[in-house]
Amino acid sequence: MEVLKVHGGKTLSGTIEIGGAKNSAVALVPAALLSDRVKITNVPDISDIDALEIILNYLGAKFNKNDDEIIIESNGMENKPITLEYSKMLRASSYFMGALLGKFKHAEMYFPGGCSIGERPIDLHLSAFEKLGATVICEGDKYIIDADKLVGADINLRFASVGATINILLASVLAEGKTTIRNAALEPEVGNVIDLLNDMGAKITGKDTRTLEIEGVKELKGGNSVVIPDRIEAGTYIIAGVMNGKNLKINNIIPEHIASLLEKITEMGADIKVYDNYVIVNKVPNLKPIDITTEVYPGFPTDLQQPITPLLTSAGGTSTVTELIYENRFQNVPYLVEMGADIEINDRTITVKGPIKLQGKEVITTDLRAGAALIVAALAAEGETNIKEVKHVLRGYAGLIKKLTKVGAEISLEDV
Numbered sequence: 001m002e003v004l005k006v007h008g009g010k011t012l013s014g015t016i017e018i019g020g021a022k023n024s025a026v027a028l029v030p031a032a033l034l035s036d037r038v039k040i041t042n043v044p045d046i047s048d049i050d051a052l053e054i055i056l057n058y059l060g061a062k063f064n065k066n067d068d069e070i071i072i073e074s075n076g077m078e079n080k081p082i083t084l085e086y087s088k089m090l091r092a093s094s095y096f097m098g099a100l101l102g103k104f105k106h107a108e109m110y111f112p113g114g115c116s117i118g119e120r121p122i123d124l125h126l127s128a129f130e131k132l133g134a135t136v137i138c139e140g141d142k143y144i145i146d147a148d149k150l151v152g153a154d155i156n157l158r159f160a161s162v163g164a165t166i167n168i169l170l171a172s173v174l175a176e177g178k179t180t181i182r183n184a185a186l187e188p189e190v191g192n193v194i195d196l197l198n199d200m201g202a203k204i205t206g207k208d209t210r211t212l213e214i215e216g217v218k219e220l221k222g223g224n225s226v227v228i229p230d231r232i233e234a235g236t237y238i239i240a241g242v243m244n245g246k247n248l249k250i251n252n253i254i255p256e257h258i259a260s261l262l263e264k265i266t267e268m269g270a271d272i273k274v275y276d277n278y279v280i281v282n283k284v285p286n287l288k289p290i291d292i293t294t295e296v297y298p299g300f301p302t303d304l305q306q307p308i309t310p311l312l313t314s315a316g317g318t319s320t321v322t323e324l325i326y327e328n329r330f331q332n333v334p335y336l337v338e339m340g341a342d343i344e345i346n347d348r349t350i351t352v353k354g355p356i357k358l359q360g361k362e363v364i365t366t367d368l369r370a371g372a373a374l375i376v377a378a379l380a381a382e383g384e385t386n387i388k389e390v391k392h393v394l395r396g397y398a399g400l401i402k403k404l405t406k407v408g409a410e411i412s413l414e415d416v
Contacts, residue, residue: 001416002413002416003386003387003388003413003414003416004386004390004393004401004411004412005384005385005387005411005412005413006360006375006378006379006381006384006385006386006387006409006410007360007383007384008358008360008379008380008381009244009380009382010379010408010409010410011245011246011283011408012240012241012245012246012379012404012407012408012409013245013247013248013407014248014249014407014408015248015249015250015407016237016248016249016251017252017403018230018237018250018251018252018253019042019044019045019068019233019399020042020043020044020068020227020228020229020230020398021044021188021192021227021229021230021232021233022046022048022230022232022233023162023189023230023303024189024193024227025040025044025048025049025227026052026090026092026095027166027189027192027193028196029056029070029072030052030092030095030098031095031099031166031170031193031196032074033056033059033072033074033077033099033100033103034102034170034173034197034200034220035222035223036073036220037072037073037074037075037222037223038071038072038200038222038224038225039070039071039224040069040070040071040196040227041068041069041070041225041226042068042226042227042228042229043065043069043070044068044227045068045398046394046395046396046397046398047391047394047395048090051086051090051093052090052092054086054089055086055089055096058080059077059078059079060077060078060080061074061076061077062074062076079104081109082100082107082110083109083110084142086109087109087112088112090112091112093109093112094122094125094163094167095163095166095170096109097125097129097167097171098125098169098170101134101147101150101170102170102171102174102175103174105134105146105147105148105149106146108142108143108144109142109143110142110143111141111142111143122163124157124158124159124163124164125163125164125167125168126143128153128155128157128164128167128171129145129167129171131154132150132153132155132171132175133147133149133150133151133153133175134146134150135147149175150171150172150175150176150216151175151176152172152176152177152180152215152216153179153180154179154180154182155168155180157183157184159296160183160184160185160186160296161185162185162187162190164185165181165184165185165190166185166189166190166193168181169181169190169193169194169197169204169214170197172214172216173197173202173203173214173216173220174217174218174219174220175216177215177216178215178216179213179214179216180211180213181211181212182211183210184206184210184212185297186209186210186296186297187297188231188257188297191207191228192225192227194207194212195207196223196225197223199222199223199224199225200220200221200222200223201217201219201220201221201223202214202217203216203217228254228257229253229254231257231301232301232303232304232369232396233396233397233398234250234253234257234258235258235261235301235303235304235307235308236304236307236397237250237403238258238265238272238281239261239265239304239308239310239311239376240375240380240404241272241281241282241283242270242271242272242281242287242311243283243310243311243314243376243380244283244379244380245281245282246282247280247282248281248407249279249280249281250279252277252278253277253278253279255274255276260298260299260300260301261300261304261308262274262279264290264292264300265311267288268287268288268289268290268315269284269286269287271284286316287311287314287315287355288315288316289315289316289318289319289352290312290315290319291320291322292305292319292320292321293321293324294323294324294325295324295325296325302324303369305321305369306329306330306332306369307369307373307376308321309321309333309341309343309373310341310358310373310376310377312352313341313342313354313356313358313377314354314355315354315355316354316355317354318353319351319353320350320352321349322349329367330345330350331366331370332369332370332371332373332374333345335361335363335364336374336377339363339385340358340359341377342354342356357381358377358380358382359381359383360378360381360383360385361385361386362386363387363388364387364388364389365387365388365389365390365392366389368392368393368395370392371390371392371393372393372396372397374387375387375411378411401413
C-alpha cells in the first residue's frame with residue numbers, strides 16, 4: 001500500500017509552476033473525437049488522462065502523447081459501448097455521451113465513476129439530449145441514447161452545470177439548426193472547450209456569458225487547443241503558501257480565474273501580491289476568520305472548499321463554510337479533527353474555530369479535494385502525517401510531490 005508521508009512545518013520557498021487544468025483536459029479529449037485530428041498542448045500528467053487514453057484506445061482512436069502534447073486521430077474509431085469497466089474510471093467519462101451522440105447519433109455507456117462527493121445526477125444532460133431529438137433508455141446504470149437525427153433546441157438549465165453545458169455543446173455542434181443554452185456555466189473550462197470546438201469549425205457564440213448559441217455544422221475538421229492553467233491547483237498551492245510560505249511564487253496562473261479565492265484570503269489578512277500571471281505569498285500571523293459559501297463560477301469554487309478548510313484553523317476566531325454545490329463534501333473534516341482542528345458539521349455548513357496548531361496523524365483521503373485538504377494540513381502540522389489512499393489526489397495534481405519538494409516540503413510516497 002502506498003502512503004504519502006509528510007513532515008510538517010517546513011517553510012515553502014521558491015517557485016511552483018502550475019500545469020494545465022484537469023477539468024479542461026478531461027473534457028477536451030472527448031471533444032476531440034468530433035473531429036479527425038486534434039492537437040492538445042499543456043496537458044497535465046495525471047491518471048485521469050491515462051484513463052481517457054485507455055478509453056480512446058478501446059474505441060479505436062489513436063492517442064499519441066509526447067510530454068504535455070497529445071495528438072488524437074479518430075477517423076478509424078468505432079462507436080462501441082463504454083462498459084462499466086471504463087466508465088467508472090473517471091467522472092469525466094460522461095463527456096463521451098455528448099461526443100458519441102454528436103458524432104454517431106448513438107451513445108451507450110454506464111453511469112460514470114469519479115469521487116464520491118454527492119449524487120451528481122446527470123438528468124440535466126439526459127433531458128437536454130431528449131430536447132435535441134434523442135431517445136434515452138435507462139437499464140439500471142446503463143444508458144442507451146439514440147437519435148435518427150439531432151435538431152437544435154432551446155435548452156434552459158435549471159442549474160448552471162459545467163458538465164451539462166459541455167455535454168450539450170458536444171451533442172449540438174453537428175445538429176441541424178440552432179441550439180441555445182440558457183443559464184450556461186461560466187467556468188473557464190467551458191470557454192476552453194468552446195475555443196477548441198470553434199477551432200474545429202463549430203459555430204458557437206456567447207462564450208463567457210450565460211447564453212450560448214450553437215449553429216450546427218455538417219462536419220468538423222482539425223483543431224488545436226492549449227489547456228488553460230489549473231485554477232484549482234493554483235488555489236491549493238496558494239493556500240499552502242498562506243499557511244507556510246516565504247516568498248513562495250505560484251507561476252503560470254490567470255488571476256481572474258481565482259479572483260474569489262484571492263478576495264477571501266485577502267479578507268483574512270494574508271500577505272499576497274498579485275501580478276499578471278503569478279502571485280507571491282508569505283505566511284503572516286494573526287489571520288482573521290471569514291465566511292465562505294460555495295457557488296458556481298465566478299463564486300467561490302466548491303473544489304477549493306476542502307483545501308481552504310485547514311487554513312481556517314489558523315485564523316483567530318470562528319469561520320464558516322457553507323457547501324451549496326455537493327451534499328457530501330465534508331469527508332475531510334473527521335480527519336482534520338483527528339489532527340486537532342475544532343470543526344463542527346451542521347448539515348451543509350461547517351464551523352471552524354481557531355487558531356489551532358494541527359498535529360501530524362494517520363489519515364485517509366476519501367476523494368480528490370479532500371486529499372488536497374489533508375496535504376495542505378499536513379504541510380503545516382507539527383510532526384509526521386501519513387496519508388493513505390493518496391491515489392485520489394495524484395489523479396488530479398500533476399507532479400505534486402516533485403513540486404512541493406522543490407520548494408522545501410519534506411514529502412515522499414512510500415510502500416508500507
